[in-house]
Amino acid sequence: MSIVVKDLNFVYSPKSPFEKHALINVNLTVEEGDFLAIIGHTGSGKSTFVQHLNGLVKLQSGTIIVDGIDLSQKKIDYKKLRGTVGMVFQYPEYQLFADTVYDDVAFGPKNLKLSKQEIDERVKEAIKLVGLDFDYVNQKSPFELSGGEKRRVALAGVLAMRPKILVLDEPTAGLDPQGKKEILDLVTSLHKTMTPTIIMINHDMDEVARYANKVAVFDMGSVKYLLTPEQLAQKQDELVKMGLDIPTLAKLKNYLANKGIVLPDDCITVEKMVEYLADIKAKGGANV
């Protein structure tokens, strides 16, 4: 098991007029190999939760075990933890600082006190992984690059630490549709090759349905539901009430069900839906 969270509670500014319970009794298990999407309203505690995973937020009560590292212990090996859990913040391009792309990507591995050769190897690998041309970008200033390229460099900076668990906070925010697809495809290929476990905060339900295999719904500081993308369609009313949405295809599926065309649960991609609908048509059913 990759991440086990038990009875996690977190309070901001405790015992002051600004006291705020950000997390209330959160229990969540993420298996190795999972692609977990976290959805939830602003202020539902999702960012606070993911920041617990690599020790950026100090544990107040409850237990978290990340890849064998117990975060409720007094002494935590933060270097190891941060090498294990890679964290890509929202708009990660705002964290770029170095003179060259190379130095920026090397920042993480350098902090892990790796050998020069190892750093060099990892930087090359990370830049290639995010789909940039190493020879072209490595001596450029990160600030000369385009927005999409900057985000890739920032992502490479995290990947160079070779995390086993990758946490992404809205990695597609502010990108055009093409850029979004590229980043998500990149994340998918990382999921297959390099980082076995992925946790992604995302507001786009279509992206969630397409890429994740588990969906945690956060509301008012706790995990309301832990669903598979297929189950999202069944929770339409509950999710809308929380100010969230369900995937477009799930909406279509529910709409069709109301009209008398009931599609199977696993109908969550355009391809599957077309297949099922063609099937129904071929059988000569559903003249709506």
Place this chain on the structure above:
Amino acid sequence: MFKDIAFGQYYPGQSFLHKMDARIKILLAVVYLVCMFFIQSFFGFAVILVLLALMIAFSGVPAKSVFKSVKPIIFLLVFTTVLNLFFNPSGETLVEWWIFRITTGGLILSGKLVLRLVLIVMGASLLTLTTTPMDLTHGIERLLKPLKVIHFPVSELALIMSIALRMIPSLIDETDRIIRAQKARGADFESGNIFKRAKAFIPILIPLFISSFMRAADLANAMNSRCYKGSKGRTKMRVLKAGWRDAVGALVIVAFFGGVIALNFLSGQLVETLPWMFF
């Protein structure tokens, strides 16, 4: 980590002092400041102490917050007290050791000095505790208006002040975010010698500078697109209004200080007081 920093000193409330006009409060604070330099006798200080205690009670601000404002000048207090205590030769000698000599004159002088400084700072802090930074800016802008005659850019100055005030919380948030992002990449701000630690801040400062410049450019564009063209002809969204509270407040303060100064005159101590004004 920066979440808990209360910005400025402002203590929210609905008291008499909170509701007073910022301009009047600033003016009264100036009157208070000037008068503090005229007061010479311990009796005078006692009167001011009572006045200050009354004002604090009226403001609804916890006395603790007012006392806290003295903290930054503790060093100054100690320093001046020591100088006055040991090197003032007037009066009778109480203790003498090597080049140090404590005299009654020195004792009284340093006592008065401490009282004066503490009362000034506490009085002034009452202004910032009961006035929002924005109101203070507006008040200052209004009071400096006469300087426009000599082409001093009063409104621009006020605008700069309000923008700066507005941006502080955003900058704090941004700093917090960048620190977390770099920590997530294994950055270490807590260990190593002073040079190492200073160097560790580069990955925070550079992104912070860049985003500040971008923010400034965005703000300039936003202002341009809403036709900002300098202060000429601009009106205020919040118009400061002086009311009965301000009249009452002004009367109380003026009466107090009128009395204090009259007392000083009567006892013929004003001449002695004058050097204080230049201290």
